[in-house]
Amino acid sequence: MLALKETEVERLKADIGTLRKGTLTPELLQNSAMPQMFAYSTGFTYERFNHLCTIFGIPNDPCATQINVPLKYQRNDWQVVEMPLRSQLLFVLMKLRNNEDLKNLAFRFSITVQSASNLFNSWIHYMLDVLGAIPIWPHRDVIMENMPDTYKTDPSTFAILDCTELKMERPTSLVLQSQSYSSYKSTNTLKSLVACDPRGAVIFSSALFTGSMSDKEIVRESGLIPLPEKQIEIGYLQKGDGLMADKGFLIEDDIKSVGLQLNLPPFARSKRQMPSGDVLTTKRIAKHRVHVERAIAKIKKFKMVSDRIPNTRLGNISQIWYVVSVFSNFQPHILKQ
Structure with a gap:
């Protein structure tokens, strides 16, 4: 019975992987035929997005995953763990900028609604730690x-x-x-x-x-x-x-x-x-x-x-x-x- 469950999980992972071939990525959004779509969706240009990636310790690698950044999820959520970090940051910025419904975002990024909630809350805590350490009152x-x-x-x-x-x-x-x-x-x-x-x-x-x-x-x-x-x-x-x-x-x-x-x-x-x-x-x-x-x-x-x-x-x-x-x-x- 346990082996059957593991098989089902592996099949589900494979299905998710197939879906993610067409999932939303920063590059896909930047290359959209609609002008200024990246700025509309996130509030930032693509160049500024890459700068934010540097600030949050995200390597310039579309496939870099959660292991590179100390994010803490509510549970061992493999859907989020395997989601590229650049896509995770894109997800959070889209939620902050246009307050899109989590169910809609979950569909566009090929994860469950619960995973979407875990991802967002974890990133807010991480962002607060990083940005809170930056002094913003100038000399x-x-x-x-x-x-x-x-x-x-x-x-x-x-x-x-x-x-x-x-x-x-x-x-x-x-x-x-x-x-x-x-x-x-x-x-x-x-x-x-x-x-x-x-x-x-x-x-x-x-x-x-x-x-x-x-x-x-x-x-x-x-x-x-x-x-x-x-x-x-x-x-x-x-x-x-x-x-x-x-x-x-x-x-x-x-x-x-x-x-x-x-x-x-x-x-x-x-x-x-x-x-x-x-x-x-x-x-x-x-x-x-x-x-x-x-x-x-x-x-x-x-x-x-x-x-x-x-x-x-x-x-x-x-x-x-x-x-x-x-x-x-x-x-x-x-x-x-």
Whole structure:
């Protein structure tokens, strides 16, 4: 009976192998007759995809399998183990970019739905380990050297802050329903704090918090405050350097406590018309703050975080959010020098 089962498994493997002769590969997608199909499916050019392969330790070999990268699956899944690593990365990028249904992706890559789920979750953990080890806050000299001319009216401001919300399914827990309800969006959400440099590159992306939390609470819980303090210690920032935010960020005392300045739009002092100097300052800051909004919009082009997040995805959505935040830096900058 055992021998019969082994025979059936070998026959199934052979059938899968036959199917994989026509399965989706990076090269097949790149050579598609449809223009820009690779970029549409993944968010990256084929050349940038190869660069990502290098970052994640994938050899330039279409047949390289899981043995080359320390991926951990929920079980000994031979379908995934035997799947070429370049195809695995392609699978994950397609899921992140267009949030394709796992059943559809499983069919296109000739694996089961369970294997597809194992593959995706394992890669998210691995990507977080690799990308989390890459420092994304540049030295102030690097920021100044690449600062766009339009930003040089605020040469000592090295980061722009903003919070963003991701819509989620209504939780079954009444407590979580209350905690995640956003009065601003009138629905249940998750919130993250994002900081970008003057070019619009993401240099900080927090974990996701419940939608009822204020911006001030998120700043304090996100770990942002100790980060600039550490950057000052290692020379990446200097005391007196500035961060920019909207006037809803009531964190000026927190920022000053680490030796930095917080540049906010002026508050209206009375019901009278705002002084002309304050109007110009407000316009200047608004012109720069739009870059962090554009940076967030670039992250949300990965539909897995812009579509409404199901409750079944809450276990690793913070990891997914960080991964796509860093991935946005591998795409063209919002502003050039």
